[in-house]
Amino acid sequence: MNNYSLFIVRLATALKQSSWSKQRVSKGRSPLLLSVALHAWQTGRDRGLSAAAIAAVDRAHVMAYDDGQDAQRRHSTLEHFELCGRAMVQNGGWPAHKLILGVPFFGRKQGDFDALTWQDQVKEHLKHSGHLRVNEDTVGGAWCNGIQMAARKALRARKQGYGGVFAWELGQDSFDRYSLLGALVHGASQTSKPPGQLALVSEQGRRDAQRDYEAVKRQT
Secondary structure, eight states: OOHHHHHHHHHHHHHHHSHHHHHHHHTTOOOOOOEEEEOTTOOHHHHSOOHHHHHHOSEEEEOOSSSOBOTTOOBSOHHHHHHHHHHHHHTTOOOGGGEEEEEESEEEOTTTOOEEEHHHHHHHHHHHHSOOOTTOOEETTEEOOOHHHHHHHHHHHHHTTOSEEEEEOGGGSOOSTTOHHHHHHHHHTOSSSOGGGOOOOOHHHHHHHHHHHHHHHHHO
């Protein structure tokens, strides 16, 4: 067992035995949960967590963005998203339900690979076109995960039995009718409506996204 795995196992034990965690349980709340953030390449005997550490962890946030680039220098494609999930399960030994796969709320220019927040991308795009299509994945001059792509990833994660998706990061969202957080919620909750028919996020969806972000800010 490598040192990081040993640390995780001991930390999980300490959390469960802590008075804070026991107090939460006594009040009917969940015990303290232990999560880790990993890239999909952090698997295997030398770079990954041991079986004991994986068992001790409640959630693993997989940074399924930035690493993968195709021939067009597009990062964070749907194919890369799925590859990350498979690598963690097949090579890393992780149960799918413990994996939370990451979706970027930023884009990268295909030339210099500089990053732009989704919020800035939307503003720049609307300056020139006045309208943003849901299937747009090059916005404001940068490749990104647009509205439809974000929804497709959330839906794919749910259908393939993963624990969910997370965003890096909420403060980069647009919090308007083009909200990616709203798109993730929409995609994860779909039952029969295909992602290709995804409509723009409603005003209620925008308000919900803003509310959730403000709640997160208050807790940090």
